[in-house]
Amino acid sequence: MKLSYELAAKQQIQITVKGSRKGAAAAGSLAFVGGLVGGPVGIAVGSTVGGLLGYWLTRGQFKPLPQIIMELGPQKQQKLCDILLAVLGELQWTDFIELTALMDNSTLKQKLKATLLGYISKELKA
Template identity: 75%
Template sequence: MVGSAGGLMVSMCHRVNDVMRLCCELSANQQVQTTVRGSGKGAAAAGGLAFAGGLIGGPLGIAVGGAVGGLLGCWMTSGQFKPLPQIIMELSPQQQQKLYDDLLAVMGDIQWTDLVQLTALVMGNATLKQQLTATLLGYISKELQAQVHYVD
């Protein structure tokens, strides 16, 4: 019996992994990028140092302060703009399970044997693809409090 329970766990892990990889595929096709909260700090640093530079050094101080502030802002926000597939693969096991459960509710009784079959089933059904993408983006926005952007 232990062997069958262990096999069930492995099977479940594969199913969660299949769905996470499907999410990566969906988000890559949509050209989605996310912004983790905090990018406002970088903009504030750039603007604040440009203002301070202007008070101290006039027009040249604005340029120097803006450049230094821009570099500081870039450093402060580095790593906060990430492609959605990267965010998905960095989710904790608990977060992946929650996302899996949310997506499974949309998928209903779809059965698949591997990632290739799952991807074909979803990509071949425009309505399902749209519903899963909306669920994924909703999860990212609500649970991770990230802003979603479409990359041109």
């Protein structure tokens, strides 16, 4: 689990908990309506107002990834550990310090990050 916290914290990743579509729809819709009514200036005004409305609709709905990982139940945390260990495969390491030194491999880091984000995204949809 420490590896997943480390990956998430270093990347300072935040993922939406809910409502991201709502914010994007508000921004896009108002930009579209603004464009119909006022042309290019209307698009600028509509997207600005839509962006602010999208912010207002989604504020407080983003959590840092380490917090989301900590809020997973013990079984889901164990499953995440198993999945990340499978990605590590045959690497030889004895402690967390040695493992983080192996993380200098950007390909490995990208695979682990993609696996972590994929698992969390799947869990949030469930």
